[in-house]
Amino acid sequence: MGVSETALNIFLLSKLEQFHKAYPQVKIKLSNHSSIQAVDALEKGIVDIAIVTSPITIKKPLRAPSLYCFEEVLIGGKEYESLSNQILDIQQISYYPFITLGKNTSTYTYYSNLFLNHQIPFHTDLEVATADQILPLVKHNLGIGFYPKELISKDSDIFEIHTNIKNPERDILLVQDASRATNIATQKFIDTLSL
Structure with a gap:
């Protein structure tokens, strides 16, 4: 399979x-x-x-x-901890370095469309080959990114960043x-x- x-x-x-x-x-x-x-x-x-x-x-x-069905949440590392006390809109999210899967993935397409539906250009700062690469990059403060909520451990170096957009359900x-x-x-x- x-x-x-x-x-x-x-x-x-x-x-x-x-x-x-x-x-x-x-x-x-x-x-x-x-x-x-x-x-x-x-x-x-x-x-x-x-x-x-x-x-x-x-x-x-x-x-x-x-x-x-699963939900993805926006996460950041310790350098982005202050964002966890705010509610960001999609425009504000676009100001921060963004980590996602590469252009030839359904995840990239999903987030590209999410931003474009809000008339916000979608830019990525780090594109990775596999989803398991996102978490360590976020943990090391290289940017913020969406990640499946169920796969986020209770790690003190990872913070959920709240947004005014509905958390993506996939x-x-x-x-x-x-x-x-x-x-x-x-x-x-x-x-x-x-x-």
Whole structure:
């Protein structure tokens, strides 16, 4: 399966554990991809399913039901601690160094559209390849960035920065190709996802 890192860390790990306990003889191959790359691998028949984060463009015969909804919050390191006592608007956010995933990701598209919908140019100061790189960069005061709330530990060096915009809600999606038959092991795994 093609899996985005955020989907793996927020949702999929516990499901993999469940599945492995129920079917220890089944071999699993995970391919770490951006959401866009995972869907591309599915379209090319390289993977059986993709588990990714929204937003993502899906064309028939693909389908992508939501498995889980998660919230992202704006965070900063110790140098940005004073911002945690304020409520920033999106214009104010744009004045600070911003850390996000790279241009060819659904996350970048999501935040680019969020800023553009408020007529604010979207600029990034640090673009990273994977979501797990955001947290240490924020912790070392290289900028602020949105990060899944569930993945933020109770770290005294990380502060939530409140905004007057609704915290972004995104989905973890199961992407399947409806034109291809699903093998038994994959179907059992899909069944585990809904438990």
